[in-house]
Amino acid sequence: MPKRIGETPPWLCRPSPGASIFSDPVPNVPTSPTKTNSPSLSDSQVDDAGSKRLIAQRGTELFVAIGNKLRWTDLAQVKDRYEDTSRSRKDEPAYKTVGFSTFYAIRQLVISPSEQYLAVATDFTVHVIPLPDHASFSTPQRPVVKVRAMQLGPTTHVIPGSPIKSVLWHPLAAASASTDCLITVTADASLRLWEIDRLNRTSVEQPALDIDLRKLADGVSSDQDFRPAAFGKSKGFSVDDVDMEVSACCFGGRGDEDEDPWASMTLWTAMRNGDVYALCPLLPATWQPTTTTIPALSTSTVSKMATIVGSDEDAEERRSVEQQYEWVTEIDNDEPLSPDDESGPEIRLRPSNPSAIPRLQGPFELGMDDDGDLDVTDLYVMAPGLEKEDSLDEDPEDEIAPNRVPYTVLVLGTTDSRLHISLELEGVTGQWLPKKARNTFSVPETEGRDLVHAATIELKPATDLASVILTPDIINRSTVFATVGSQVHSVSLDDWANRIGEEVFSDTDADDRLQTRLATACQSQVAVVDTVLNIKERLTDSLSAPVVIDDLDVGYILLTTSSPYVFGSTFDQAHIRSMLLRQSSALIQSPIILHTGPGAAVEPPEDIDYPPSRQIYEPPSCLDHSAEYIINRLKAQVPKTNRAILTQKPLRLSPAVFDLMVGAHRTVSGYTSELEQAGAELFRRCERLKEELGEQVRHMTELADRLQRIKDQADGDEVRPGEEKKDQETRLQSIKQKQSDLKSRFEELRRKAGQASSNKKPLSAKEIAWIEEVESISERIGQGQEVEPKKGSLAARFASAQQLSQKLTPEAKVLQERQEGQPSDTPSLQRQNSSDLASSRSSIASRRSGIFPLVSAQYQKERIQDVQDLVERETAVIDAATRRLEGLKLASGLA
Template identity: 35%
Template sequence: MPQVISYTPAWLGKGTPGYDLFTGASRKPAGTCTASLNGSSTSKKKNAKPGPRRTIARRGTEIFTAVGKEIRWADLAYLKEAWIHEEETKNGTSKGKGREGSPSQYDEDHAQGYRTLKVSLAEDIRQLIISPHTNYLAILTTHTVHIAILPDSSHLTAFDTSPLKPKTYTLGPETHVTSQAAIVSALWHPLGVNGSCLVTVTEAAVVRVWELSLDDRWSFDKPTLSIDLKKLADGTSFDQDFEASKPGMNTGFSPDSFEMEVASACFAGRESGGWSPMTLWIAMREGDVYALCPLLPEKWSPPPTLIPALSVSIVAKVAAIEDDQDVPQGTRILTQQQLAWMSDLDNQEPAEVASPLGDRHSDVYARPTKPGKVPKLQGPFDFELAPEESEDELDNLLTDIYVIGPKLDVDELMFGEENDLEIDDPGNGLSLGVVCLLTSSGRLSISLDLDGVEAQWLPKPGSKVLKFTDDSDPPSLLTFQVLDTTRNGEVWEGNWPMFSSDFTSRYSFFVTDTSSVTYISLTPWVFTLENELRDSGVGAEFRIDLMVKAHNSFRGRIYTEQSKDRLSPLASSVAMRDPDLGYFILTATPYHPVAVIFESPDTGEIEEIGHQSYSPTYDSEPLQPIINPRPVYQPAHALEEQSALPSLLEKLRHSRYKRLLKEDIRLSPATLHVMTDAHKVLSEETLRIGTAAAELFRRCERLQIELQSQIKEVHKVAGRVDEITGDDRDDQPAADVNERVEARISKASKRQKELTERIEKLRRQATKATGRELTDKERGWAEEIVEVQSAVLGEGDTVDGFGTTKQPWVRFDEVKQLKDELLDQVEDLAAEDARPASRGVKVPSEIRKAKMAQITALLNRETALVEGARNRLDRLRSS
């Protein structure tokens, strides 16, 4: 987990431009009821349907934040430097900036670093989605989508600080209207040409693909591809009409209208492996998950490795099932469809299109027409090892989905190739896809896509393929782990948790709900699981089972909103990392910004490497900060809001009850009506003010308790200081504090010197005992001695010889055995000489003596050889 070092910095504090960037121009009353004063009362508070609130987008160090119908634009690095300059000017420590006669760029009559973007909208902004090349900004309300052309960053440093009105296009002015289903997700397609393809997903499960072009105004009016997922789920062939119904057409009731209510949708990263970059994952509110692959625009630009990787995978699959008779027929037909799709791509000649950012040219392909442009809807996925369904309804209502695609297998892609393919980011991590789901209760489910989602299409009209595909098993996801990101008392029906990506790793992310931000990291088990899957050996199943049961995913709460007001939820967090700003996440409520600043991840990596250098088994404890950081207390916004009572009186002066203000109070229906309306306003305001005052009182009490604890800690520290200085001893004569401290320092220095000398002495002795390391020649000589020892004496590890020459100790044993046999024969011959002579052949004694002398000489020679070898070996040992 990244170490939190501080919270919202001073340059985003109250009274700074950074603070005003996230709040309204004036505090409007937050009353829920106002009187119409025409004989009836109405409620202006609408129970808005819960949904995602992504009102912060970033472009480098620049941020775009939505406040109501207005968009604020600022450069955070510029705001920070301006605040530092202002503080230095106040303290008189400015170094050459802002001095008399030398105006600074941060003066009031110069650029302020922030602007306001005016956009004509009918409702408040709910989401801001910036394009991959940061030149478009998708502005989403509940039912409408607007595409703004972002201005250049130079406008932030211009002298003119008036509001800007960027060029804005309404996306689908006849499609995305208030009379149709609400919009839940707007995604920039990872494979769009120069990041100009937008995919919108409505609550009624309608997916539309928009290929935007500034040269073609009609590209903002009509999508190039429109798919109704409810129709596609019941489709039987690709020639059917799956386009969404036109606005104004009556649609009958269908059970799918309830079960296929979309909560969120997402793509995996552009650099993911396999079919992931063109797979749209859809999470339904009721808990089902679907996949749409391949979902492509008419013109798309793949990364350099995508098409070669898919081609290698498809060809390998065709070769594997070609001669295998056990492969199901549905798999064979699916492989043939993928091969036809890839053949269509191979027959194309891609066009080169220059990137607007000045990057290298990208190849643009046309969407293959075979087997069809509308893919098959895969799902709903079956969750294996999923926990039992909870009785709480909020545990089963999905709010967001986050998919991490599998890594690109570079080794398989480049197998047999002589020239390496230039890959910007080969990727690392897991070779499986990871699907993360969030529910309204804050429950996080982490699942693995073991089979991998591949491209699928519906069959031809009248084909018999459908019977093969229906018999196949439904797609499934393996539930790896389930975590809770909310605490007791934080769960309510309007909660809508959201995912936010992180910089440090694609396997770490943030979860933001109404009142908290939680950090989640999957890195503790991702790389371990990948190693087990790649090099699976004996005991791999046992180790994987232990890893799954260990629950190694890291979860840490990094921020909790102090206010209990559920009508001021946190916006989706945005992670930022810049040398000038540091590494932090930024979020905001409608009343103030929130920033959590982390320690730089580079420092953490260096420290981790340094700890590992001590010992392979060294397990370092996490560093604890000297001062535990905590957010600064923000008073409740109810204390700063304007009262609604003056506006009520102003309306009363222009209503038919204006005469009541000049007359005495009389009991009448009109007076009762006015009093009722005033009571509604005052009761709500007094309730909010009373709650805020109670919270302030509790904070004051908590401050007293913490102050007392701090005083106790200071008292302990003072006692330790007295022990060091000797003031705690009353029986000794008083002495100067400096003298006592110097005496202790000198004693400690002397002790340190003695220890240093002892360590140096031990080091010298150890150096003499160990000596220097052996050279290669000395090690070879020692090995030769061991071989000679084993050859002569037969001790140690013997080496089997492959030649015909016997070892000396073997020959010596044979000679001893031969000596014993000859001595037995000599004794037999001597016994025969003692007996009377027989008629046999007699051997002269001279011959027998000569033979015996010859044998004795041979034995003495062998004995001398063995003794000589033994003596030489003893000398070698002693040397």
């Protein structure tokens, strides 16, 4: 999940020129046709806020839709002008107008992956604009940049029919400066694939593929006509008009090399009632595979074909595998087309067999117990990771790509401000309808599947009901931004994806408990939700779908708009810092050291904790209006026939004049109320700022006093010879380093414990030799043995030392008591006691040696002390060997 560190950048807030990109008033544009002049539309199909995407991004360039007009700006230039002290640069306009306009208001802006084309969609029309380069837009002498716009279809997307729900660029299209592939889907489940060629005008008149998903769902043969009904043709009532009303579409992948090969050619379609359909494979006539697509397809298809040979598979399953094998074989046999650039990627032709139109798979149901009546507004699909068996990678130690889930994850947003996260476990592969002979009756085969419901997230917007708009993150593939009314939330599946990936992509084979473990993982916390934006101002319209920008000059920013305001959030660029550090360490092959001065070297911290910045105060728009604003507003409200009463004729008491005065009073009172609220808010903010500044001054004073006291105490303490006092920053860095080491050790132990619980591989030769060595050491020291230890072993030596200690300890106590006895009063008695003591010592020594020699008391004490030292050493050796043996047993058990 991205870490939020700031609000809207100051160079996009008023009164800076950058705010004018979004803050100009919306031009008066005609409203979209309603149900009165378009009988085929339902009430929910027109003016749907779920499809509003008014910002498109190309690097640091932004294309912004204001009503039916289009604007261009470069955020890097806007930021440089804001930071430049030159007055001449600040007076330059912050945006340029694109020479393009439509009749209705713009609803969607979608830029192609090649960044060569921009699709501009209203409720019923679609225009494709070939984008000039950055130099053409940034010329200062051109306030208006003229572009050539191509409108799709003379009747398909011109006359109001069914509203457009999704406009998508194909991720595997053979895109170039003159060609690309666009897909449009309308609410009546009509899908059209357009192969755009700017050199061929006819390419935008008729689609290359025209599919009615309702007919395709009931199709039984690939030879049928699946084209939608012609415009103006009467249609009868069908249940599919309600059950298959399209809400949103999304491709299953982005065209990355580490994702499933079928993902980027699978189009997922979500219906308004919650059903989901998949169309795989959907490809243009010429497509551009990744380096892993064709090898992965060949590997998986050949393995499936080898599996069904000689097996009792279902006829439908056998036919599906044979069709996939035929389709992949045609790709392998065809030679790739020679691209314009010899060093560029290869371009392939779409196979003609079994058919260019695939089979519609589904419906996929969410599988919830209490799903009720769903009203889906948007859909986002996370592609599964490429399996090791299909990657043809010779290195078996390669780990799964970060933030990559092993299954297809579907995220559906509904009108009740909820997100439903589901898993598709079986996987979606290419399927086609069979070719039937003439006069052959057959029943359409429908395969409904249940998705595994993982979680339902309530986003809790400011209003009771609000539509959800989903926008993927360009950095993290497991993070999606959900826009609900006046709020934007960040939904991250990173931790959950890593847990699922460890279960599925582990080295152990799948067992019967895998389904149980996956269900348990879904019962825990699936997604981490964080509120990125929470707009508390009064908005006339809901927020548009945000755009995410990641650049070294501009930063990592999320921007959204609700005219005439722009709102943003700044995130930490930890991924760029880590990438730069890895590149630097690879160049110098040594730890990175940041030199801050002569002789100073500091290791860079792994994660910088930035405190969130304060939201910049923007004065309300009413404070920026001129004195003539209210007069012009009153004149605009007065009909033309009554304007002469106010300007040319004397005022008379009449109902018309009374109505004019009441309307003027209503307008002026509303405007003055806005001014009063703006002034009161400004006064409250000034008072709060003064209090907070005073509080900050007091905090800084206290902090300075504490630092001075610490410095004085450090200077007054005595420093031992050979020791130096550690600086406070050094101690803090050492504490952080210890904390990082503890985390690393904990993760290592957790990973070993997980491997020990799931690993069932046979022991290697080294592990068997290790266990035998541990057992031999255990036998030598007598650990865990109940029989008598062998002579000469550590256990036998320890037992003899204990016996010797038991025999000598009482005698040593007797001698010690006699030595510590009270001295006699007379010398004769003292001599007698000493003689008795000497005789007793000699007798003890004689019994020990067997020949009763004369031994001094000092020698006996030394011998006793030697024996005690021997016993202590043997005890320490035994204890150390026992602890090492227990550690070796624990390590071998974990391995």
